[in-house]
Amino acid sequence: KAGVTQTPRYLIKTRGQQVTLSCSPISGHRSVSWYQQTPGQGLQFLFEYFSETQRNKGNFPGRFSGRQFSNSRSEMNVSTLELGDSALYLCASVDRGLFGTGELFFGEGSRLTVL
Amino acid sequence: DAKTTQPNSMESNEEEPVHLPCNHSTISGTDYIHWYRQLPSQGPEYVIHGLTSNVNNRMASLAIAEDRKSSTLILHRATLRDAAVYYCILTGSARQLTFGSGTQLTVLP
Numbered sequence: 481k482a483g484v485t486q487t488p489r490y491l492i493k494t495r496g497q498q499v500t501l502s503c504s505p506i507s508g509h510r511s512v513s514w515y516q517q518t519p520g521q522g523l524q525f526l527f528e529y530f531s532e533t534q535r536n537k538g539n540f541p542g543r544f545s546g547r548q549f550s551n552s553r554s555e556m557n558v559s560t561l562e563l564g565d566s567a568l569y570l571c572a573s574v575d576r577g578l579f580g581t582g583e584l585f586f587g588e589g590s591r592l593t594v595l
Numbered sequence: 596d597a598k599t600t601q602p603n604s605m606e607s608n609e610e611e612p613v614h615l616p617c618n619h620s621t622i623s624g625t626d627y628i629h630w631y632r633q634l635p636s637q638g639p640e641y642v643i644h645g646l647t648s649n650v651n652n653r654m655a656s657l658a659i660a661e662d663r664k665s666s667t668l669i670l671h672r673a674t675l676r677d678a679a680v681y682y683c684i685l686t687g688s689a690r691q692l693t694f695g696s697g698t699q700l701t702v703l704p
Contacts, residue, residue, distance in 0.1 A: 484638075513692070523639070523682065523694040538692075570638050584631070586638030 482506065484573050484587035492593045498559040501590045505552050505573030509585070511535075512554040514546060517568040517589070526569075529554050558592075566594045599683045599695035606701045607673045615668040615698050617683030622663050627686050630657065630668045632679040633697070639682060642668065678702045 485504040493499050505512050513528040513536075525538040529548035546556040552573075558565055568589040574582040600618040607613040619628065627646050631639040643650055643657045645666075650657040656669040670677055680697040 515692075522696050525692040525694070572638070583641040583644075584629075584639075586631075586640070588636075588638050 484571060484585050486569075486571055486587035486590050488590060489588065490591045490593075492595060493561050494595050495561055495563060497561050498557060499561060499592060500555050500557045501569055501571075501592075503554045503556075503571035503573075503587060505554070505571075506575075506585050509573035509575050510552055511574045511576065511582075512548055512552065513572050513574075513584070514554070514556050515570040515572070516540075517570060518566070523570075526556065561594045563594050566592060568592075598693055599685060601681070601683055601695045601698045603696065604699040604701065606703060607670075608703050609675060610672050613670040613673045613677070613700065613702075615670075615681050615683075615700065616665065617667070617695065618665045619683070619685055620664045622685055628657065628659060628663075628666050629684040629686060630655070630681060631684060632677075632681045634679045642681070673700075673702045675702050675704060 484506055487502045503512055511530045514526040515523050516526055517523045526540055526544055527534055527546055528536040532548045543559045548554045568591050570586055570589045572584040572586045574584050576582045627644055629644040630642040632642050633639040643652050643655050645657045645659055658667045678700055680699050682694050682697045684694055686692055
């Protein structure tokens, strides 16, 4: 069974640009959640999508958005990039909802650098 | 939101047991306690989870206090491959996933 795949693995953007990151979950998993990891703030929950609907959202500004497609693949978008958005963005998938007992499977992350 | 508190770092000798503590005094009755670990340059990896009773799996054991305000992840025989950042996480009532700062485990040969 293939694991969670995130693309691109590395990218560099400049302030004011926007970026789209992609996450392909494990086959059969309907929940995809996104996280931001920085040295200063640690791991922070961004949002969860389940069956194409955003079910839960963390405390991030509206510049951070996402969506999920019918095949459960998910994308997150960050608009008007700021220097502080430089981070490792992780996604995870689980077969049932995020807030159950299922094991989360994480991808290796997309490392975004904003210059 | 329910929060977790963990020591920043711990050390253990190889092949000795390791007890990693986590405090979660604001846990609610429906929150599950999950543990994940993250090796350098990798995404977090599931270790174990539980609700009220102690749990064992092939990787570790989870001991949950009777009042559920704390828990301990037990690695029975630490190996060099267990060196990682260990996160204690609560899921459930708040509809958010709250990560603590994690404990950096160093395993000494």
